Amino acid sequence: MMISFIGYRATGKTTLGRELAQRLDYRFIDSDAEIERLAGKSIASIFAEDGELYFRDMEEKIIGEICGQDGIILATGGGAVMREVTRKNLQAAGPVIWLTASAETIFRRMAADVNNSQTRPNLTSQGGLDEIRQLMAVREPFYRSLATLTVETENFSPQELIEQIFLEISHMYFQK
Numbered sequence: 001m002m003i004s005f006i007g008y009r010a011t012g013k014t015t016l017g018r019e020l021a022q023r024l025d026y027r028f029i030d031s032d033a034e035i036e037r038l039a040g041k042s043i044a045s046i047f048a049e050d051g052e053l054y055f056r057d058m059e060e061k062i063i064g065e066i067c068g069q070d071g072i073i074l075a076t077g078g079g080a081v082m083r084e085v086t087r088k089n090l091q092a093a094g095p096v097i098w099l100t101a102s103a104e105t106i107f108r109r110m111a112a113d114v115n116n117s118q119t120r121p122n123l124t125s126q127g128g129l130d131e132i133r134q135l136m137a138v139r140e141p142f143y144r145s146l147a148t149l150t151v152e153t154e155n156f157s158p159q160e161l162i163e164q165i166f167l168e169i170s171h172m173y174f175q176k
Contacts, residue, residue, distance in 0.1 A: 002072040003169065004090045006081055006143055007099035008136055010109035012153045012161065013075035016099065019162040020169070021073040030075045034062050043077075060086050067093040078135070081142040090146060095173065097165060098147035101154045103132040148172070 003020065005013035014030050021028035032043055035058050039046055046055045060083050066074055067089040074093075080086050090096050101109070107129045144150075149168050153161055 001070060001095075001173065002067060002074060002093040004074045004076060004093065004096045005099060006076050006090070006096055006146060007078065008101070008106055008132065008139065009078040010106045010113070011099035011101045012158065013099055015158055016097075016153075016162055016165060017073045017075040019158065020165055023162065023166050024073070024169075026071045026073045028073045028075070029066055031059060031063050031066065031080060032075075032077045034066075035059060035077075038062070056083060059083075064089050079139065081139060081146060087142065087146055095148040095169060096146045097169075098143045098150045100143075100150060100152050103129060103136055105154050106132050106136075 003024075003026070005017045007013055017030070018028050020026070035046070035055070036042055039058065041049070043055065046058075056079070059077055059080055063074070063076060063080060063086050066072060074090075076086075076090070081090075110132075149165070149172075151161060151165060156164070
């Protein structure tokens with residue numbers, strides 16, 4: 001089985017994915033980090049030099065390959081759910097955990113990350129809080145349709161969240 005984390009950037013997919021992988025003795029993969037590794041450059045550079053379409057094609061291919069494996073916890077990029085092929089692959093691979101937070105919380109988390117602007121490009125001309133709200137509105141129906149489990153990440157520590165996720169996943173998939 002594979003477990004995927006979806007949601008907008010800065011909702012905790014990588015942090016919680018790593019923790020859950022440790023708990024379950026699974027391998028953790030961050031699809032954005034895998035894309036950067038294979039491309040030999042940051043996502044911001046890929047967008048600037050090759051374009052978003054090239055990035056999304058790489059993302060679809062890499063996630064498709066990962067979805068064929070067992071014992072994986074996958075943290076997807078925030079926009080990965082926009083491709084139908086990727087959605088089908090994620091659903092077929094195992095449970096999908098949607099991490100949520102308000103646009104304001106996401107904006108604060110992104111602003112606090114000193115590396116964010118260097119590694120992650122703006123995806124619309126406006127950037128900032130307006131971009132977050134716009135993209136969340138577009139992506140939310142896809143997140144919602146894929147989610148086996150929805151977890152609000154705003155008011156809880158990573159430790160509290162991982163405990164909640166672990167208990168829910170254990171109850172749904174590991175206890176007979």
